[in-house]
Amino acid sequence: MPTVGWIREGDLDAFYESTERTPDPGPPREPGFSCPFCTAHFPSQSEFQDHVYAKHRVERPFILLRGQEPSAHAVLRSPLAFSEIAVSNTGHAKIFLDGAGPQQVSADKLREIIAETYQSELKFELINATEQRATPVATQYGFSFRIAEKSDLKRVEEAFREILVSEEITRNSIGSFLSDKRTQGTGKEYASGLADYCLGILIKERPKGESLTTPFSRYRELYGRALDVLKDFPRPLAKLITCIIRFALNNFENRGERTGYWELDFAIELLSDPCSASLTRPLESATRRPVCPIDHGTGRMLELSKRLTAQQRWSPILDDECRTLAHSDLFDVIDHQKAFAIWAASAWRLGSTECALEPLTQIAEVYPFSRWASRYLEQAST
Incomplete structure (x- = not known):
């Protein structure tokens, strides 16, 4: 019977078939986890992970x-x-x-x-x-x-006092300040932060003679930009203005810092938590002098806080004064919130819980005043 040659078994095939044997694989291995960093072997994934975390963890540098x-x-x-x-x-x-x-x-x-x-x-x-x-x-x-030289920062502050503190804030005065030779060099960024703050005041107050077309809300952007710059300068003036900006924007995260401006320090304490405000009012000094401008809205809130702090008792006249101020169309919404908060905190501190209900209702869900107003409202309602 004919055969096909290529499938015919030869001597070499017969030799391999008689000598090669596949080894017995034995029983299946237990599942396990081998560490890629050392020779350790673990039967469970949790033990393996614990080992890697304890022995081979490479933490993020910072x-x-x-x-x-x-x-x-x-x-x-x-x-x-x-x-x-x-x-x-x-x-x-x-x-x-x-x-x-x-x-x-x-x-x-x-x-x-x-x-x-x-x-x-x-x-x-x-x-x-x-x-x-x-x-x-x-x-x-x-x-x-x-990082600017101290002498350059002092020259910037000199120009600031002469041009933007002693004179009226206008677009021209801000331009004169920025073009002054004392605001150049390494102190230029410090000067730009001060200029942004003053421009924010100008846009917020909107004097008639300026014919401003910039939207009113942009003053917050300018305040924020000034804050980002001025907070990094270790100067008393920069520290004061950053605290004023934070207060103006209802940001009380840096509560506890003292600026030396009593009205501001107390207002921050009062609006952070009325029950913990305990700054002692200093004697009036004839040596006080203006060191930086404050927008009229923020200034009015500081005056209200100061005036109510001096009161020994609450009355309907104070109630009406606060209500008129809190609902005035001339203030920005964040100044309205501060007015309600000062009203509520002052009435509460003077023991007039019932008169505090109206302003507390307005700010109970408004951050950051909600941190204490909601609690006070709940106490007053029970």
Whole structure:
């Protein structure tokens, strides 16, 4: 019978068939988890995860400036001491100073560079490569150093007093301030923050002679922009204006800071929590002098707070005064909220719970006054 040659078994095939044997695989292995970083093996996933977390965790590197982590793109406007800079979980850093680099430095060297830099652009990457068999963990930051000389800041403040405090605020006076030679150089950004604040006042007050076309609501944007800049300058004037702006915008997060402006400090305490406001009113001093302008709406709220604080008892006349002010069409909505809050807090402090009900109802759901107003309203209603 004919056969096909290519399927005919040869001597070599017969040899392999007689010598090769597939080993017995044995029983199936127990399921387990092998650590990719060492030789450890675990029967359960939870034990494996606990092992990796305890022995091979590579934490994110980060930097702290005065106890807080900066944003990925931060602007530094005040000098930092070496002790105010902390770098954690970092083996080394890769830096790019003013576009040059990269340069590899230690964590302490990076701290020295940050503490000694005043006018530069610094980009750097913190790297944690403690686990050799794992991908290094890196965090990137960018610092823009705009630290001005104290003498330049003083010259800016001199120009501010002469042009925007002693004279009327107009678009021309703000332009004169920004073009003054004392507001140039490293203090220019400080001057721009002060100018934004004054421009915000101008837009909020809207004097007839200015013929403004900018929307009224934009004053809040200008206040916020000024706040972002001025809060970073360690100057008494900058601190005062930032507190005024926060008060004007109903932001009381920095409660407890003292500016030396008694009316403002007390109003902040009063509106943060009426029952805890305990500032002692100082004696009137003839040496007080204006150091910065305040918009009329905010100034009126401070006057109302001061006036009601001096009262020893509540009366329908005070009730009517507060009601008229709180419902005035001339104030912005956030000034209306402050008026209701001052009304409620003052009536409550003087023991007139019933008269506090009306303003408490208006602000019980309005942040940040809701933190205490809703509680007071509930107590007064029971």
